[in-house]
Amino acid sequence: xxxxxxxxxxxxxxxxxxxxxxxxxxxxxxxxxxxxxxxxxxxxxxxxxxxxxxxxxxxxxxxxxxxxxxxxxxxxxxxxxxxxxxxxxxxxxxxxxxxxxxxxxxxxxxxx
Amino acid sequence: xxxxxxxxxxxxxxxxxxxxxxxxxxxxxxxxxxxxxxxxxxxxxxxxxxxxxxxxxxxxxxxxxxxxxxxxxxxxxxxxxxxxxxxxxxxxxxxxxxxxxxxxxxxxxxxxxxxxxxxxxxxxxxxxxxxxxxxxxxxxxxxxxxxxxxxxxxxxxxxxxxxxxxxxxxxxxxxxxxxxxxxxxxxxxxxxxxxxxxxxxxxxxxxxxxxxxxxxxxx
Numbered sequence: 001x002x003x004x005x006x007x008x009x010x011x012x013x014x015x016x017x018x019x020x021x022x023x024x025x026x027x028x029x030x031x032x033x034x035x036x037x038x039x040x041x042x043x044x045x046x047x048x049x050x051x052x053x054x055x056x057x058x059x060x061x062x063x064x065x066x067x068x069x070x071x072x073x074x075x076x077x078x079x080x081x082x083x084x085x086x087x088x089x090x091x092x093x094x095x096x097x098x099x100x101x102x103x104x105x106x107x108x109x110x111x112x
Numbered sequence: 113x114x115x116x117x118x119x120x121x122x123x124x125x126x127x128x129x130x131x132x133x134x135x136x137x138x139x140x141x142x143x144x145x146x147x148x149x150x151x152x153x154x155x156x157x158x159x160x161x162x163x164x165x166x167x168x169x170x171x172x173x174x175x176x177x178x179x180x181x182x183x184x185x186x187x188x189x190x191x192x193x194x195x196x197x198x199x200x201x202x203x204x205x206x207x208x209x210x211x212x213x214x215x216x217x218x219x220x221x222x223x224x225x226x227x228x229x230x231x232x233x234x235x236x237x238x239x240x241x242x243x244x245x246x247x248x249x250x251x252x253x254x255x256x257x258x259x260x261x262x263x264x265x266x267x268x269x270x271x272x273x274x275x276x277x278x279x280x281x282x283x284x285x286x287x288x289x290x291x292x293x294x295x296x297x298x299x300x301x302x303x304x305x306x307x308x309x310x311x312x313x314x315x316x317x318x319x320x321x322x323x324x325x326x327x328x329x330x331x
Contacts, residue, residue, distance in 0.1 A: 039169055046165040051178065053158035057151050058199075059180035060270055060282050066162070066179075069210070071172035 004031075007110060011086075014102040016094025018074055023048075025083040034089065040076075044087040047078040065100060081107060116219045117142045123212050125204035127183070127279045131220075132156030134193040143199060146283045159187040160195050175210055181271075183279035188213055190220050201278035253289040256298055265303060272326040273310060276319045284313050 008031050011020060019034035027045035034040055051063045068076040075090040077100070090099050117129050117140055128143030130152050138152050159176065167173045167189070178185040184204040190196045198209060257266050266289070274281035288309040296302040307327060314320040 036169070043165050043169050047162050050158040050162040054155050054178060054185065055180065057155050058183055058185070058279055058282060060267070060274065061181050064179045064181070067177040068166045068170055068173055069175040069177060070170045071174060073170070073172055076166075076170065 007106075010109070011088075011103075011106055014099065014106060016091050016099035016102065018089035018091045018094075020086060020088040022081075023085045023087065030084065034087075040087055044078050044085045047087075048080065048085045051078075051080070067096070077103075079103060079107075081110075116216055119216060120198060120209070120212050123198075123200070123205060123209045125184075125201040125278075126209065127199045127201065129196060129198040130156070131190070132160060132195050132197055134160055134195075139194070144280060146280050146287070147199075151283070155185075156195070156197060159185065159197055163187045163189060163195060175213075177206060182274035182281050186210065186213070190217060196220065199279045250293055251298065253286055253293065256289065256293075260298075262298055262300065262303075265300065269303075269306070269310065269327065272323055273314075275326065276314060276323050285310060288313060 008022075011017070012033060019032075021032040021034050021037050021040045021044060022030040023041050023044040024030050027041065029037055029041040032041070047066050051066060055062060062080045064079075066078040068078075070076070072092075074092055075096060077088055077090065077096075079086045079088075086103070088103065090096055117131070120126055120129050121142070128141070128147070130141040130143055130147075131139040132152070133139050136153055136157065138149055138156070141147070141149075141152060143152070159178070162178075163173070163176045166176055174188060176187045178187075179202065182202060184200045184202055184206065186198045186200075186204075186206065186209055188196050188210075196213060198213070200209065251260065256262055257270070270281060270285040273285050277284060288306060291309055292298075292302070292306040296305065307324065311320045311323060314323055
């Protein structure tokens, strides 16, 4: 297992995470374990561009997260990760704040 | 319809809201005046694009929540080609906000003002925004904020303002910075004048005092 696979394995093991798609700066899918990853990858890339516009108008730093709230289905989140972007589903029974904290801790471990 | 939107004002941490209709009309707006129409149009277009792309993936999509250091933005489709966008502080009670949106939705949907813009006399706001005039040798506010010797100080000042004013901070600080640059060549010695400009924009004296205290305690 190479180091990147190890990190992705850690991401997949975060409690409450139900599938992910990691997207590169040009919209390319770097890793995924979610259904319809191609469509999700395009969505993540669109989110990155849209967030940049809102950031320019409203904020002084990149968005912490973007969340798609859906009826009774799993929520889908998009987070900036340097030049890449990470999209992931939240399991129905999971708590959003705890999942986001888990992913943030995983991101910190990448920087360390 | 404005009175309907005003019912959202009781939501804790809410800054305001506007209704955006594609391809580029602000139907209603209860945000503070610092949120100029061109800025709302730009944000509206971007948020609607995200919401639309999300809806293609998730047919049961309700809201899109965007969270920044100084603000939270919620976008919801409320009628054909029409979206309600609300802005709040980072600690905006999202559950309370979305619940309030649910309660208002019926009123909004029955409002005749939500008809597609071609069916009524819509006020479409021109998208052209005038470039900011500045002396050729003077760095722009953006350049000053992003690089150069004053960037850390300016970013700290804007960051402190964000804690006081939430989503309005970036806009107000940018305007103050422009005024400051019109009066002075940028220098550390003249930063107190910038602080005074910002303080004048903070209506609440307690918040103004808190802002000044935050600047003093910033390393």
